[in-house]
Amino acid sequence: MKQYADLKELEEKARDVLQMARDKGADTAECQIMRRRDFEVEVRNGEIENLSEAEPFEMSLTVSQDYRRASVSTCDLTPDSIRGIVDQAMVLSKYTDRDTFYTLPKPEQLATEFKDLDLFDAGLLDMPVTEKIELARELENHLLAVDERLKSDGASFSSTISAAVVANSAGFCKAEQRTLLGMGVSGFADDQVKEGDLNVGRKQSGSWGSQRRHRADLRGTKETAQRAANNVLRKIGARKPQTGTFPCYFEPTVARSIWSNLLAAMTGGAVYRNESFLIDQLEQQVCSDIVTITEDPFIPRGQSSRNYDREGVAKKAAKLIEKGRLNTWLLGSYSANKLGKTTTGHAGGTANLLIEPGPFDEAGLLKEMGTGIWVISLLGQGVNISTGDFSRAALGLWVENGEVQYPVMEFTLNSNLKDMLKNISHMGNNVMHDWSVQTPGFIIGNMNVSGL
Amino acid sequence: MSLDLFRLSRESTSRVLQTAMQRGGDFAEIYCEHARYNSLVMEEGILKTAVSSIEKGVGVRVVKGEKTGYAYTEQLDDKNFLKIAATAAAIADDKGSEEAFAVDPKTLKNYYQVADPSIDVDLDQKITWINKANDFARKHSDLVSKVTISYADSRRALVIADSRGRLVEDVQPMLRFSISVICEKDGERQIGRAGDGGRVGFSFVTGEKVKHWAEKAVNEALTLLNAKQAPAGMLPVILAPGDSGILLHEAIGHPLEADFNRKGTSAYTGRLGEMVADAQCTIIDDGTIENDRGAINIDDELNDSQRTVLIEEGRLKSYMMDEISARYFEQESTGNGRRESYKYQPLPRMRTTYMLPGKYSADEIVGSTQHGIYCKTFKGGQVDISNGNFTFVPSEAYLIEDGKITHPIKNFLLVGNGPDALSKVTMVGNDFEMGTGIWTCGKGQSVPVGVGLPTIKISQMTVGGQQA
Numbered sequence: 001m002k003q004y005a006d007l008k009e010l011e012e013k014a015r016d017v018l019q020m021a022r023d024k025g026a027d028t029a030e031c032q033i034m035r036r037r038d039f040e041v042e043v044r045n046g047e048i049e050n051l052s053e054a055e056p057f058e059m060s061l062t063v064s065q066d067y068r069r070a071s072v073s074t075c076d077l078t079p080d081s082i083r084g085i086v087d088q089a090m091v092l093s094k095y096t097d098r099d100t101f102y103t104l105p106k107p108e109q110l111a112t113e114f115k116d117l118d119l120f121d122a123g124l125l126d127m128p129v130t131e132k133i134e135l136a137r138e139l140e141n142h143l144l145a146v147d148e149r150l151k152s153d154g155a156s157f158s159s160t161i162s163a164a165v166v167a168n169s170a171g172f173c174k175a176e177q178r179t180l181l182g183m184g185v186s187g188f189a190d191d192q193v194k195e196g197d198l199n200v201g202r203k204q205s206g207s208w209g210s211q212r213r214h215r216a217d218l219r220g221t222k223e224t225a226q227r228a229a230n231n232v233l234r235k236i237g238a239r240k241p242q243t244g245t246f247p248c249y250f251e252p253t254v255a256r257s258i259w260s261n262l263l264a265a266m267t268g269g270a271v272y273r274n275e276s277f278l279i280d281q282l283e284q285q286v287c288s289d290i291v292t293i294t295e296d297p298f299i300p301r302g303q304s305s306r307n308y309d310r311e312g313v314a315k316k317a318a319k320l321i322e323k324g325r326l327n328t329w330l331l332g333s334y335s336a337n338k339l340g341k342t343t344t345g346h347a348g349g350t351a352n353l354l355i356e357p358g359p360f361d362e363a364g365l366l367k368e369m370g371t372g373i374w375v376i377s378l379l380g381q382g383v384n385i386s387t388g389d390f391s392r393a394a395l396g397l398w399v400e401n402g403e404v405q406y407p408v409m410e411f412t413l414n415s416n417l418k419d420m421l422k423n424i425s426h427m428g429n430n431v432m433h434d435w436s437v438q439t440p441g442f443i444i445g446n447m448n449v450s451g452l
Numbered sequence: 453m454s455l456d457l458f459r460l461s462r463e464s465t466s467r468v469l470q471t472a473m474q475r476g477g478d479f480a481e482i483y484c485e486h487a488r489y490n491s492l493v494m495e496e497g498i499l500k501t502a503v504s505s506i507e508k509g510v511g512v513r514v515v516k517g518e519k520t521g522y523a524y525t526e527q528l529d530d531k532n533f534l535k536i537a538a539t540a541a542a543i544a545d546d547k548g549s550e551e552a553f554a555v556d557p558k559t560l561k562n563y564y565q566v567a568d569p570s571i572d573v574d575l576d577q578k579i580t581w582i583n584k585a586n587d588f589a590r591k592h593s594d595l596v597s598k599v600t601i602s603y604a605d606s607r608r609a610l611v612i613a614d615s616r617g618r619l620v621e622d623v624q625p626m627l628r629f630s631i632s633v634i635c636e637k638d639g640e641r642q643i644g645r646a647g648d649g650g651r652v653g654f655s656f657v658t659g660e661k662v663k664h665w666a667e668k669a670v671n672e673a674l675t676l677l678n679a680k681q682a683p684a685g686m687l688p689v690i691l692a693p694g695d696s697g698i699l700l701h702e703a704i705g706h707p708l709e710a711d712f713n714r715k716g717t718s719a720y721t722g723r724l725g726e727m728v729a730d731a732q733c734t735i736i737d738d739g740t741i742e743n744d745r746g747a748i749n750i751d752d753e754l755n756d757s758q759r760t761v762l763i764e765e766g767r768l769k770s771y772m773m774d775e776i777s778a779r780y781f782e783q784e785s786t787g788n789g790r791r792e793s794y795k796y797q798p799l800p801r802m803r804t805t806y807m808l809p810g811k812y813s814a815d816e817i818v819g820s821t822q823h824g825i826y827c828k829t830f831k832g833g834q835v836d837i838s839n840g841n842f843t844f845v846p847s848e849a850y851l852i853e854d855g856k857i858t859h860p861i862k863n864f865l866l867v868g869n870g871p872d873a874l875s876k877v878t879m880v881g882n883d884f885e886m887g888t889g890i891w892t893c894g895k896g897q898s899v900p901v902g903v904g905l906p907t908i909k910i911s912q913m914t915v916g917g918q919q920a
Contacts, residue, residue, distance in 0.1 A: 048519060056526055074505065095499065201719040202719050380867070382831075448684060
């Protein structure tokens with residue numbers, strides 16, 4: 001198979017950097033080196049609007065002396081520059097305070113088995129630029145063919161081929177190659193509010209895109225364009241809803257953002273800092289009992305598949321939330337030490353997450369909801385992970401007796417995540433596989449809607 | 453600081469530009485950047501993190517009409533420069549010109565002359581201020597359970613040359629000091645934040661300021677500990693002067709960026725010359741405020757920084773232009789073409805966006821309101837360009853009852869529609885303030901910006917609380 005980079009050479013380079021740090025007096029050292037080839041093309045109205053390419057090469061290094069830690073990074077990997085940056089890290093580490101919670105993983109925690117996760121598509125190395133451009137063109141053409149009201153805001157294709165090494169002085173050193181392809185399309189349409197209204201120029205926009213490790217797994221351009229078109233068209237004619245308390249159906253795109261709030265609160269850093277609304281909730285019921293979340297790091301070609309975390313700790317498949325019960329925090333070595341626990345292999349975040357589907361299809365969910373709001377997008381940063389307070393603007397569809405009535409916008413949803421997670425009343429079976437968090441949509445009761 | 457830092461000469465720069473223009477682009481530029489970033493973080497009373505990074509690279513862009521070719525490299529030698537120039541050139545498909553692209557240095561007016569660049573200051577001095585901030589915060593209240601101090605400074609050295617023969621050097625300093633505290637009472641936790649910064653020297657940080665930031669952060673958290681749930685529904689909203697300028701940034705700033713209007717996706721497309729706000733509103737985007745976080749001597753495509761009037765007495769005067777949009781609209785660029793680094797292409801971006809003062813005193817404005825809310829500090833905001841909907845999230849806010857600021861409220865955001873909200877600005881205060889130097893705008897790329905506002909009253913906005 002054709003290779004992008006010489007992985008042995010990359011590992012050698014990382015080992016040299018670790019050795020250099022140790023020779024200069026470091027007690028521990030962690031080094032990551034990444035080399036990438038990035039490509040992106042954007043097409044708008046049939047023309048190539050933007051074509052860019054780059055081949056970055058970056059290194060980062062963290063050293064410690066007597067538990068005093070410092071980090072440096074550079075994109076200049078010439079030997080002189082590397083020597084300079086290692087020196088700089090050593091000097092910097094003399095200024096920080098002793099922090100005995102900072103340790104590397106124990107050797108027995110490091111990954112030693114490496115499953116073939118098939119994350120590298122060698123075919124991408126030779127994929128002609130013309131084909132990449134053609135995919136973007138196709139996407140745009142399909143979008144414009146859906147409905148004559150649609151205009152294009154551009155279609156894109158991007159690819160990244162990378163080789164990265166993770167190494168540390170606990171004895172871990174592993175380089176890997178990966179590929180990632182993405183394509184997406186955005187459209188918009190006029191949404192004239194009534195004559196004489198202030199917002200006469202109002203439009204609605206929408207997009208869809210997906211990413212895959214292998215070219216063969218990309219969604220069809222027609223299906224992608226259809227989803228993007230639907231995301232524009234279903235917003236046209238939006239009004240402001242009444243203020244009140246209603247159940248809401250979170251479709252998979254927005255369901256994903258609720259899960260990311262939950263994960264942020266489970267992260268070791270938030271927990272030891274006392275900045276999580278889940279503190280004191282370990283092994284307690286934090287979601288309704290229809291919620292089960294499994295982390296599977298080993299899905300072949302998975303977007304977030306990995307054998308080890310950023311510290312080289314072996315990944316495990318595990319149920320993070322089981323029938324609503326919080327099974328674990330997400331810990332790296334540092335946060336584990338702070339909490340008197342051992343690392344769970346989550347330095348650098350979670351791998352693929354699978355949310356267990358329920359029995360309802362979309363129509364079934366709406367029927368169960370009766371009257372409420374189908375949420376299709378969320379806007380604004382009104383989530384406080386420390387307290388769980390949740391207040392975000394939304395755009396959606398007003399539903400009565402299980403039937404969609406009209407789009408709604410310019411309103412907010414307000415609640416607290418502690419309540420929202422427990423109020424998940426119905427789980428759909430419409431799992432979206434486009435992201436590393438594979439979730440169906442779900443219904444949350446009792447959301448405070450602020451509109452008119 | 454000059455071309456040779458990037459292993460370039462004026463001659464080799466000409467050759468790179470010639471290669472970039474070999475297929476007949478409208479213009480090309482070579483963008484060289486050497487940036488140093490430092491940050492220090494104190495948490496739990498100890499200096500936990502010290503990070504230092506270097507970014508050094510060269511990007512070449514070729515523009516033909518609305519089409520752009522871009523490539524960058526971090527391996528600085530002639531072979532790679534010519535390679536990226538040829539890659540970028542491929543966007544055009546005409547015959548190239550034979551002319552050589554000689555470049556001549558151009559001197560700039562400097563809006564951020566700094567006598568004591570923080571990047572060169574000894575770490576011990578920075579750590580001294582960090583320790584002081586920590587002490588001030590902890591001394592200010594027994595309820596403080598956690599203090600995080602974050603200090604960051606940077607220096608970006610740029611050399612940019614283009615096919616129009618210009619060669620410019622710029623050095624952009626930046627400093628930012630932020631304090632975040634958690635106060636706890638009866639099992640409840642609340643966060644307060646404060647800080648400031650700008651394109652300033654190290655002497656910007658003083659004992660008095662550090663004490664002020666620390667106490668402000670603690671006071672905000674203490675206020676929130678006493679806050680009750682915010683109301684829901686449409687209410688009059690009064691914004692305090694300064695950082696409330698976030699409203700302008702989201703409600704009108706982003707939708708007036710010329711790329712959205714060139715592509716026709718903005719709610720303001722085709723509306724130049726029309727009334728889009730109350731006649732009390734004059735809104736400016738300005739890159740020439742000395743030492744401000746949003747100041748630039750020149751934009752990232754060699755157009756002069758300027759003070760641009762976007763809205764004059766309610767009427768839409770100008771979009772914020774980058775070079776591509778300026779050519780499209782057959783106007784001069786307004787100097788808004790900015791980029792995060794050599795890894796990105798320039799886009800129309802804001803600098804410092806603010807509203808000029810009006811005639812009312814803050815007391816008159818608050819006094820005119822029977823039942824409404826008063827927002828003092830903010831976490832940030834977001835906008836949907838196409839339909840004009842925007843949000844911004846207050847951190848410290850209060851109820852107004854019978855013309856008086858009364859009880860603190862929490863857990864809500866404000867949602868509005870740009871043209872609608874600005875037409876409902878019924879009172880503009882005479883107490884203009886610049887916001888603090890902490891804001892970063894994200895539009896695929898992060899760039900530092902500023903905001904400013906006098907006290908204003910918006911007669912009706914949706915308040916996203918819980919109590920209807």
